[in-house]
Amino acid sequence: MTTEATRERGRRRGAGDDADKQARAAHSERTRAEARLGWYLAGPAFVIMLAVTLYPILQAFYDSLFRYRLTTPDDRAFIGVENYWVILRDGFFWQSVAVTVLITLVTVVVELILGFALALVMHRAIRRLRGLLRTAILVPYGIITVVSAFAWFYAFDINSGYINHWFGWVPGISTDLNWFAQTGTSLFVIIASEIWKTTPFISLLLLSGLAQVPSDLEEAAEVDGATAWQRFRRVIIPNMKAAIMVAVLFRALDAFRIFDNVFIMTNGANGTTVLSLLAYKTSIGRLEIGLGSAISVLLFLCVILICWVAIKLFKVDLASARGE
Amino acid sequence: MTGRLTGRQRFWWAVISVFVLVWALFPVVSIFATSFKLPSQLNLGLFWPKTWSTSNYEQILVGDAQTLFLSSLRNSIGISLIATAIAVVLATLAAYAIGRLEFPGKRLILTAALGVSIFPAISIVTPLFNLWRNIGLYDTWLGLIIPYLSLTLPISIWTLAAFFRQIPWELEQAAQVDGATSWQAFRKAIVPLAAPGVFTTALIAFFIAWNDFVYGISLTSTDRARPVPAALAFFTGASQFEEPTGAISAAAVVVTIPVVILVLLFQRQIVAGLTQGAVKG
Numbered sequence: 070m071t072t073e074a075t076r077e078r079g080r081r082r083g084a085g086d087d088a089d090k091q092a093r094a095a096h097s098e099r100t101r102a103e104a105r106l107g108w109y110l111a112g113p114a115f116v117i118m119l120a121v122t123l124y125p126i127l128q129a130f131y132d133s134l135f136r137y138r139l140t141t142p143d144d145r146a147f148i149g150v151e152n153y154w155v156i157l158r159d160g161f162f163w164q165s166v167a168v169t170v171l172i173t174l175v176t177v178v179v180e181l182i183l184g185f186a187l188a189l190v191m192h193r194a195i196r197r198l199r200g201l202l203r204t205a206i207l208v209p210y211g212i213i214t215v216v217s218a219f220a221w222f223y224a225f226d227i228n229s230g231y232i233n234h235w236f237g238w239v240p241g242i243s244t245d246l247n248w249f250a251q252t253g254t255s256l257f258v259i260i261a262s263e264i265w266k267t268t269p270f271i272s273l274l275l276l277s278g279l280a281q282v283p284s285d286l287e288e289a290a291e292v293d294g295a296t297a298w299q300r301f302r303r304v305i306i307p308n309m310k311a312a313i314m315v316a317v318l319f320r321a322l323d324a325f326r327i328f329d330n331v332f333i334m335t336n337g338a339n340g341t342t343v344l345s346l347l348a349y350k351t352s353i354g355r356l357e358i359g360l361g362s363a364i365s366v367l368l369f370l371c372v373i374l375i376c377w378v379a380i381k382l383f384k385v386d387l388a389s390a391r392g393e
Numbered sequence: 394m395t396g397r398l399t400g401r402q403r404f405w406w407a408v409i410s411v412f413v414l415v416w417a418l419f420p421v422v423s424i425f426a427t428s429f430k431l432p433s434q435l436n437l438g439l440f441w442p443k444t445w446s447t448s449n450y451e452q453i454l455v456g457d458a459q460t461l462f463l464s465s466l467r468n469s470i471g472i473s474l475i476a477t478a479i480a481v482v483l484a485t486l487a488a489y490a491i492g493r494l495e496f497p498g499k500r501l502i503l504t505a506a507l508g509v510s511i512f513p514a515i516s517i518v519t520p521l522f523n524l525w526r527n528i529g530l531y532d533t534w535l536g537l538i539i540p541y542l543s544l545t546l547p548i549s550i551w552t553l554a555a556f557f558r559q560i561p562w563e564l565e566q567a568a569q570v571d572g573a574t575s576w577q578a579f580r581k582a583i584v585p586l587a588a589p590g591v592f593t594t595a596l597i598a599f600f601i602a603w604n605d606f607v608y609g610i611s612l613t614s615t616d617r618a619r620p621v622p623a624a625l626a627f628f629t630g631a632s633q634f635e636e637p638t639g640a641i642s643a644a645a646v647v648v649t650i651p652v653v654i655l656v657l658l659f660q661r662q663i664v665a666g667l668t669q670g671a672v673k674g
Contacts, residue, residue, distance in 0.1 A: 100495070107496030111487035114546060115502050118509045121517070121543040128520035139523075190409055195398070198410055204660045205417040211656040212421065213604050215622040216645040220420035223427050229638050234438035244438065265420060270667070277668035319511075326513045329606040333626060345515040345607070352519040353611050365516040372513055 126369060129362040137359035152363035162347065162364070169343045172256065173324040176263050177317060183264065184271035184316070191272070192279045210269040218333035221262035225249070252340040259341065262330050267323065271316045278312025279305070318379045322372055344368050421649065428642035435638055449643035458628065458640050464616040465624030466648070472534050472620060473602035476541035481595045484549030485587075491550075492557030493565075503554060510547035514607040517543060522611055532613045537620065540608045545598040552597060555669040556590030593666035596659060600652065621648050 136148045156162050191202050209217065223229045225248040236242045248254040282305050290300045306313070328345040335341045337350065348368055352361020398406070423440070428449050430442040437443065453462040491499050521540055522531070530536035560583065568578035609623035616624070625644055628637040656663065 103494050104496035107490040107494040108498065110490035110494075111496075111499075111502050114483040114487040114550060115505060117483065117542055118505055118546055121539060121546075122509045122512050125517040125520040126512075128524070129516060132520060132523070187413065190413065194410075195406065198406060200660070202410065202413055203664060204657055205414050207656045207660050207663060208417050208421060208653060211600055211652040212649055213606075213622050213645075213652075215606050215625050216424065216649055217420055219625065219641055219645055220424040220427075223638060223642065224420070224423050228636070229427065229435045231438050231440045235440075262420075265416075269417075273664055273668050322511045326515070328515065329622070332606070332610075345513065348515045348519065349607070349611065353522055358519065358523055361519045365513075365519045368513050369516040372511055376511065 126366070129365045129369075131362075132358050133360075133363035133366050135359045137357075137362075139356035139358060148359075152359050153367070156360065156363055156367065161342070164340060165342045165344050165347045168256070168341060169325060169327065169345075172260055172263065172327055172343065173321055175260050176267070176324045177321050179260075179264050180268045180271045180320060181313075181317060184268050184275050187268065187272040188275035188279055191276050206269045206272065208269075209266050212266070214266055214329040215333055217262055217266050218330035221258055221265075221330070222249075222334045225258050249335055250339065255335045255339055255341045259327075259330055259334055262334075263324065263327060266330075267320060271320050274312055274316040274319075275309070278309035278316075281312070282308040314379070314383045318376070318383075321375055321379070325372060325375060326368075344371070421653070424642050424645050424649075428639065428646045430639060430642075432639060435636070449639035450647075452640050453644050453647070458637075458644075461616060461624060461628070462640075462644050462647075465619050465621045468534070468616075468618050469603060469620040469622075469648070472537045472541065472618070473599055475534070476538045476545050476602045477595055477599045479538070480542055480545035480549045480598050481553075481591060484546060484553050484594065485591055487550050488553035488557045489587075491554045492560060493562055503550070506547040506550040509543055510551070512543065514540075514544070514605075518607055518611045525612055532615055532618050534618050536612050537608055537618055540612065541602045541605060544601050544605060548601060549594050549598050552594045552666050552669065553590055556594070556666070557587065559669075560586050589662065590666070593659070593662040596655065596663060597666050603648075603652070 133152050134147060134149055135145055136151070137145045187202075187206060191199055191206070194202055225232050227233070227245070227247045227249075230248075232248075233242060233244045233246055237244060246254070248258055286304050286308070287300055290304050295303065326345055327343050328349070331337065331341055331343050331346055332349075337343075337346045342350075344364070345368065348361055348364040351357050351364055355361075426441050427435075429445045429447070431444070431446045431448065434443050452458050487502060490496065491502065517540060521536075525531040525536045530539075562583075564582040564586075565578045568582045569575060573581065604622070605620065606622045606626075609620040610626060613619040613623060619627075621644070625641055628641050628644070
């Protein structure tokens with residue numbers, strides 16, 4: 070299409086100014102046609118994405134300004150920001166914020182270390198092993214989170230579990246240890262299952278980042294006598310900063326929305342209620358649409374905040390890091 | 394790290410491989426073992442069952458938990474497939490436009506996809522729960538397919554845009570210069586290059602829809618539309634006093650095995666799709 074246009078323009082240039090103007094008009098007509106076609110093709114996807122997210126979040130914001138319980142629908146009344154006021158003064162809300170932040174921080178830090186180790190292993194592995202390791206590592210990625218949650222739950226459960234029997238020699242663990250009866254031990258299992266499930270994602274991102282590190286730089290450093298640790302610190306890390314940032318940001322956002330495994334393992338008992346679970350229980354469990362919507366909006370704002378902080382703090386250009 | 398390995402290196406690679414394999418597969422093997430235990434053997438604290446029994450599988454496939462499990466399996470397959478198909482068709486059109494055409498707003502579309510993909514599902518659920526009840530979409534297939542698009546569309550657009558960016562579009566022009574019509578040029582030169590990317594994207598989108606739990610438990614109430622993950626959470630035992638551990642484990646194994654097989658078959662493509670969509674390789 071473009072070659073054609075150039076050829077046409079070239080042919081007409083000889084015919085004088087008038088023809089040139091005409092050609093330019095034809096060219097801009099073509100540009101416009103291309104833009105129109107672009108939007109015809111991409112428009113439906115764009116519109117649907119907005120419809121399935123922008124509309125609900127606006128509706129949630131609207132509902133959050135009302136006293137609105139489905140159990141007493143006639144009681145519905147506009148109350149402004151009172152729902153937010155109620156939530157922000159509630160200790161239970163802040164506790165779930167704290168638990169969610171704790172889970173996010175711990176999983177991201179551990180997964181970054183573990184994911185890096187796995188990525189390095191895959192990067193260095195001989196060809197035959199590389200395929201095997203990559204396949205194995207994809208298994209957790211493919212498994213339904215709920216299934217993984219049940220697997221971890223049954224392994225640790227005081228009735229059906231075997232972990233207590235296996236690790237009885239570890240101080241603090243005995244056959245009558247009920248992991249899901251206390252906050253700390255419950256969170257331990259929840260975090261462990263989350264790490265198991267999502268480390269593959271982070272390590273694959275890091276692996277593709279590792280592939281971008283110029284190998285001649287690494288070799289040059291080795292020739293110059295740099296130790297493995299120095300090469301790692303000075304050559305590898307700086308060259309894959311973008312990949313690391315993207316991996317951390319996406320995992321942090323994902324961990325912040327944690328829901329499935331908490332629902333299955335403790336259902337929020339013993340102080341393990343995370344923000345998503347609190348929103349779910351308030352709106353769908355107790356049918357408090359107004360309050361639940363307010364929590365949903367707050368959760369959404371937290372996600373925006375995390376993005377904003379990440380972009381400001383690390384100066385990640387998400388779009389460029391993702392390849393555009 | 395090519396070339397001949399010394400004995401020592403070989404040893405360490407073996408240790409590392411075994412470690413990674415155990416780490417990756419342990420929970421899967423664990424639930425597999427649990428699924429073959431009789432109720433009487435559940436509380437022995439053993440990893441492997443003392444005697445292997447298929448009674449849990451009988452319960453979910455032909456026994457009293459059959460309706461619950463098989464209908465949820467049907468729902469999951471149907472809803473996930475439809476949501477994947479819609480997402481992949483729309484995303485293919487969009488990604489073609491992004492890769493091939495010059496038009497204002499390309500970046501806006503990619504940014505919107507990114508924004509939607511970080512959206513917390515629970516923030517969408519509350520308003521949809523209320524709206525679906527009012528307009529009759531609650532507990533229906535369509536009532537899940539629509540929100541599933543918020544999961545499958547963004548990742549499909551990103552992954553496909555990354556794939557399509559690597560296609561040499563000059564091929565299409567070359568074919569046209571050689572006398573092919575636009576449609577022929579597209580079909581003969583571009584479709585074969587794009588097909589693997591589309592297939593991979595469909596696979597990833599399907600995994601994501603198959604994995605959903607939040608929408609599944611919030612927007613359904615019966616076996617009319619409840620997908621597998623939600624059904625697992627609401628399984629009940631044969632009696633009020635019996636934990637459904639065995640039945641849940643068996644159901645979990647049944648829905649996990651196809652996924653593991655898909656992963657084994659297409660691991661190379663999945664890795665390429667995941668990483669290209671996220672960080673251009």
